[in-house]
Amino acid sequence: MIFVDTGSRDAAFNFGAEYYFAAERDLGAPVFMLWSTTPTLMIGKYQNVFEEVDLAFAREAGIKITRRLSGGGTIYTDEGGFQYTFIENGGDLIDFSEYMRPVAEALNKMGVPAVISGRNDMLLDGKKISGNAQFKLGGKTVHHGSLLFDTDLCMMERASRPPEYKITSKSIKSVRDRVTNIKATAGLDMTSERFAEELVDRIAEITGSMEKYGLTDEDRKRIEKLADEHFRGRDSVFMHSPAFDVEKACRFPGGTVKLLFSVKNGIIKDVAAQGDFFSGGGTDALSDLVGTPFEKNSVAERIKTSRLAIWGVDNSSLAGEVTKDM
Numbered sequence: 001m002i003f004v005d006t007g008s009r010d011a012a013f014n015f016g017a018e019y020y021f022a023a024e025r026d027l028g029a030p031v032f033m034l035w036s037t038t039p040t041l042m043i044g045k046y047q048n049v050f051e052e053v054d055l056a057f058a059r060e061a062g063i064k065i066t067r068r069l070s071g072g073g074t075i076y077t078d079e080g081g082f083q084y085t086f087i088e089n090g091g092d093l094i095d096f097s098e099y100m101r102p103v104a105e106a107l108n109k110m111g112v113p114a115v116i117s118g119r120n121d122m123l124l125d126g127k128k129i130s131g132n133a134q135f136k137l138g139g140k141t142v143h144h145g146s147l148l149f150d151t152d153l154c155m156m157e158r159a160s161r162p163p164e165y166k167i168t169s170k171s172i173k174s175v176r177d178r179v180t181n182i183k184a185t186a187g188l189d190m191t192s193e194r195f196a197e198e199l200v201d202r203i204a205e206i207t208g209s210m211e212k213y214g215l216t217d218e219d220r221k222r223i224e225k226l227a228d229e230h231f232r233g234r235d236s237v238f239m240h241s242p243a244f245d246v247e248k249a250c251r252f253p254g255g256t257v258k259l260l261f262s263v264k265n266g267i268i269k270d271v272a273a274q275g276d277f278f279s280g281g282g283t284d285a286l287s288d289l290v291g292t293p294f295e296k297n298s299v300a301e302r303i304k305t306s307r308l309a310i311w312g313v314d315n316s317s318l319a320g321e322v323t324k325d326m
Helices: 011-023 055-061 097-109 153-159 182-186 192-207 217-230 233-237 284-289 296-304 315-323
Strands: 002-004 031-035 040-043 064-067 075-077 081-089 115-117 121-124 127-137 140-148 166-169 211-213 244-252 255-264 267-275
Touching (some): 011 031, 011 217, 031 192, 055 296, 097 115, 244 315, 284 296, 296 315
Antiparallel strands (some): 040 075
């Protein structure tokens, strides 16, 4: 087995490295990676980011958002947690236990009585410390999982709290699990860095060998390009969200206004209004919002400058109410 340490805490770069070693750069042996990130929310391939994340809070807190190539739910990661990755030749079947087993065994050797539970979780003292996902790429299986060592669980809960407005879609939704940190629950007196070193050593013992591979300048250049193409920017996060509908109700002295948005690939495709308000000019002007990215600043600006005229409600106030939870 070959251990690749990217030296990066950028989730997009590490996802790019997974892509690179699965589809483009065969090292001739199974690859193992262990990496951490700056505060980041990782959205599952089939999830609707608007249902999973408090986007306004994430933006204010400086939390990055990226979408991975595997299914499953949204996870929050930071410098206190880890992601591990196995990449090797594989068939079409999804098999979690094959890759979870050496990690659970390594943790047990370190005094952490982790147990595999269900299809793709690891538990400690009955609470979740690891979730796992898998995908196929370039004829290889890419398996990755999280490890909660000393993650900010309060930030995790706050950032992944979905918005209060009603969203209807057929996307895959996260299950909000009870979680715990390995460090506190197992009583480990070690830094995150030391935990990572020891975990790699234990996995090397279990798998039989662990040769280290250092990224070349050429490797890094290509991985950066893959990260840009697949894991960074608005398109990777928002444009792959399944189609969904949003209802946003706002109450004003002039009446209640409920806007209903139809959104596909992160872009407003249709919008309608309901409520007990009065509008001399009707609501045809809502068509001004069609084609607008469904994100706070874009929607607010378009409402402010639209031809919409609702009695007793100025467009700036409406824009503020509609977008305050975005």
